[in-house]
Amino acid sequence: ELKVEQNPLFLSMQEGKNYTIYCNYSTTSDRLYWYRQDPGKSLESLFVLLSNGAVKQEGRLMASLDTKARLSTLHITAAVHDLSATYFCAGAPITSGTYKYIFGTGTRLKVLA
Amino acid sequence: NAGVTQTPKFQVLKTGQSMTLQCAQDMNHEYMSWYRQDPGMGLRLIHYSVGAGITDQGEVPNGYNVSRSTTEDFPLRLLSAAPSQTSVYFCASSYNGLGLSGELFFGEGSRLTVL
DSSP, X not given: OOOEEEEOSEEEEETTOOEEEXXXXXXXXXXXXXXXXXXXXXXXXXXXEOSTTOEEEETTEEEEEEXXXXXXXXXXXXXXXXXXXXXXXXXXXXXXXXXXXXXXXXXXXXXXX | OOOEEEEOSEEEEOTTOOEEEEEEXXXXXXXXXXXXXXXXXXXXXXXXXXXXXXXXXXXXXXXXXXOOSSSSBXXXXXXXXXXXXXXXXXXXXXXXXXXXXXXXXXXXXXXXXXX
């Protein structure tokens, strides 16, 4: 059964700084997803990583996937207050011929002005 | 463009009561799922379905029932509510076929309190 671990769980950072959120998973996952959740809101998709070595970038966020290390990273460049949110990664191994999405515990990011 | 619609948004139950959380999607997604979100626990998969008539258990299925009679609807039933089921529930759907991105689309969530 896939287990997904994120660290750190909480992250407080100054505007303008860089930081990385790590997502480790326990068994083979065919793909890896990153989602963002604002307080009291639903989840929205940020990145879909479909293969080893995949790298996706959107604005100040960049996600990568290393399937051999069972590791995905979400890198934040020059953080701004608007990036304050909770970020989740999710693995999706094929189980009985279909994908089964398992989420990490989330990383709550707070960007201080 | 409705996407994934959940009802109700808020519900308060007494221990032992039953209720159904409704989920409907208009994107013709084969895959639908229910998650619960608790502080410090992330999202945990309750049940999922890969098409009409097909359901399977997730990580935390006990105390919950599902059925999938149509592609559009995937209701979650609490048969006898317990305080431990106080949570925020999310329904999510996707295209789940191989070769597709498979990203999940989430509903707005249903906040359930069991007294």
